[in-house]
Amino acid sequence: MRTLEAMDLGPKLTVLSAREWERRPRDLRRRPYMQQLARGAWVRSAEPLNVQQQSVLLRDHLDQHRSQVAITGLTALVMLNFPVDHAYGWEERLLRHPSAPRAREFVARSNTTHLAWNGTRIASNQRLTRVSKTLGLPEIVGPWDCPLTHPMEALVVAAPVLPLWRITACLDALISLRVLAEGRTVMEPLTVDQLTDLLNQLPPRAQSVVRVRQAMALVQGPTISAMETLLRLVLLNCGLPPMESNFPVMMGGKYVYPDLAWPEDMVALEYNGRPHWEDGKAYGDENYRIQRLRDHGWQVRVVVIDDLRDPKRRRELLQWLFHHLDSARAKRCQSQPPRLRGR
Known part of the structure; x- marks a missing residue:
């Protein structure tokens, strides 16, 4: 099963007060490897902390009184x-x-660090920090054993800043991929019904919930990457008939999974993005699978981002698809025996 691996935050860092570091704050500020996380909280790190590291450490610092604080929104996603x-x-x-x-x-x-409290209300005047009340969906455990709000809740919180197709891509990932954090499974793929049940637990008229519900109508699994989602939505918007995502094709005793396929017409598309050309082995394996599909009679076209972004190249892609889909259907009609008219 395909997986979604959480960020590797490295070894967990320790947050201590200036007294615990046995230094005065002005002395700590002079040391290049000491970083101030919040008032009275200092971290030793040779490298600048990224947003996610800061978020976990700040959450731990604010959660000292068991306020049940979790990371949410764009930070968690x-x-x-x-x-x-x-x-x-x-x-x-x-x-x-x-x-x-x-x-x-x-x-x-x-x-920005986005934290959600559930229990004792917390507040923070820390720069680049947002604090809000949790929406109540079950939490999961992320890197550094940090509690995160459920990805569906985090997605709803982040929905006002995300395009609709990005929300759809996140939902596609939720129904298609197992989520891992530090080598352990923190969430199995969900069904569309389970996503709907989670969404029904949230305020139905909230603008962000409405946006996620609109995206729910566009989900399709199994979808492995966001660009597969975008390619599928673009083609449907251009009038192409519905297609299958990662459809299993048996060849030589093994399955091959073209990104998008019209199985009856034996027409398929493969999207190639950065991972394909950065990883030589992945690029070679991809070309081998494509050639095997072609050897077995499939019409396969490789798509890159400029084939969608550039109007001329997008028009050529659509022309290619309509031509091969129409040809395949015409051949099927010719091969079918004529129907006898009834008396």
Whole structure:
């Protein structure tokens, strides 16, 4: 089963007060490897802390009184490696999706720790920190044994800054991938019904819940990457018939899984992104699978991001698809015996 591996935060760091470090704050500030996490909290690290490391350590610092604090929103989704990268802009125009209501806040929220309290209310005047009440879905355990709100809750919290297709990609991941953190499984793939049940536990008229519910109508599994989701949505929006995601094709006793396929027509698309050309073995294995599909009579086309972004190349892709789908269906009609008319 395909997996989604959470971020590797490295060895967990220790947060101590200046007294525990046996130094005065002004002395700690002079040391290049000492970093101030919050007032009265210092961390020793040779490298600058990233947002996720800061979030876990700050959560632990604020949770000293057992306030049941968890990380949520964009912070949690990035920590779990859900596909919430910044959008380019052309995707929403191409899909005719309305822009996210707070899209301009994406970068700011990416650099902000978002904490959710459940129990004793907490507050923090710490810079680049957001604090809100949890929505009540069950938590999971992330890197450094840190409690995270359920990915569905985190997605709802982050929905105002995410494009609709990115929300769909996250939902596709939830129904297609096992989530791992530090080598252990923290969540198995969910069914669409389970996602719906989780969503039904949240305020039904909240704008972010409505956005996630709109994306629920677009999910399809199994989907391995966000770009597979985007490719599928673009093709459906351009009038292509529904397709299968990662459809199993048996060849030589083994299954091959083209990214998008029309099985009856033996037409398929393979999306190649950064992992394919950065990893030589992955690139070679991909080309081998494509050639095997072609040897068995499949029409296969490799797609890259510019085939979607560039209008001319996108038009050529659509022409290729319509041509081969129409040809395959015409051949099937010719091969079928004529029907006898009844008296």
